Amino acid sequence: AQKVTQAQTEISVVEKEDVTLDCVYETRDTTYYLFWYKQPPSGELVFLIRRNSFDEQNEISGRYSWNFQKSTSSFNFTITASQVVDSAVYFCALSEKGAGGTSYGKLTFGQGTILTVHP
Amino acid sequence: DTGVSQDPRHKITKRGQNVTFRCDPISEHNRLYWYRQTLGQGPEFLTYFQNEAQLEKSRLLSDRFSAERPKGSFSTLEIQRTEQGDSAMYLCASSNVGQSNQPQHFGDGTRLSIL
Numbered sequence: 055a056q057k058v059t060q061a062q063t064e065i066s067v068v069e070k071e072d073v074t075l076d077c078v079y080e081t082r083d084t085t086y087y088l089f090w091y092k093q094p095p096s097g098e099l100v101f102l103i104r105r106n107s108f109d110e111q112n113e114i115s116g117r118y119s120w121n122f123q124k125s126t127s128s129f130n131f132t133i134t135a136s137q138v139v140d141s142a143v144y145f146c147a148l149s150e151k152g153a154g155g156t157s158y159g160k161l162t163f164g165q166g167t168i169l170t171v172h173p
Numbered sequence: 174d175t176g177v178s179q180d181p182r183h184k185i186t187k188r189g190q191n192v193t194f195r196c197d198p199i200s201e202h203n204r205l206y207w208y209r210q211t212l213g214q215g216p217e218f219l220t221y222f223q224n225e226a227q228l229e230k231s232r233l234l235s236d237r238f239s240a241e242r243p244k245g246s247f248s249t250l251e252i253q254r255t256e257q258g259d260s261a262m263y264l265c266a267s268s269n270v271g272q273s274n275q276p277q278h279f280g281d282g283t284r285l286s287i288l
Contacts, residue, residue: 058215089276091279096281097262097281097282098279098280098281098282099216099264099266099279100279101276101277101278101279104276145215145216147215158270159221159228159229160206160218160221160229160231161206161208161216161218161277162218163215163216163217164215165213165214165215166213166214166215
């Protein structure tokens with residue numbers, strides 16, 4: 055069965071610091087997708103990134119970057135020069151093949167990391 | 174492009190009552206998902222549909238829970254004989270599965286409080 059672990063329950067940083075959120079996953083599938091979502095205080099889950107298991111290339115989007123390492127089953131997320139608006143709960147998630155071998159279905163989420171950025 | 178819409182935003186009810194939530198997905202999305210999120214936890218999968226077909230149900234979905242997507246557009250989630258443990262945020266998401274697997278986009282959720 056699939057599992058996602060976010061070992062850091064809460065992280066507190068001061069604005070402009072860099073911060074890395076850890077994500078470790080377990081799956082028996084050879085093909086899968088990994089995701090990061092942000093949940094600000096307003097509550098809506100906001101999609102940030104999706105990564106296919108065959109694509110281990112790291113990705114950078116503005117102040118955000120993601121490090122996918124299949125060898126260690128990790129998909130870590132780094133925010134560079136953090137800002138107060140980055141304060142939110144961040145979830146890592148995994149999607150395997152759906153029921154009956156259909157295309158990717160449900161998401162399995164980690165417990166989330168609460169990030170607080172202080173001014 | 175409107176997002177995923179859920180109604181109501183909040184529902185307060187007494188234990189033992191039935192409740193029904195509605196989700197309107199993004200219009201061109203053929204997949205619709207239901208999740209439940211309790212305080213301090215990540216969302217947990219409940220069920221999902223492709224068009225009107227219910228493809229998978231979680232073991233979390235007891236006999237008191239039922240979901241429908243009769244015309245492949247909006248969906249309803251009904252909880253019968255509510256219990257205290259049903260208090261949670263119920264999230265709906267939609268995606269488009271076709272030539273590429275699109276990420277799920279979530280609504281604002283319906284917060285259920287059982288008195």
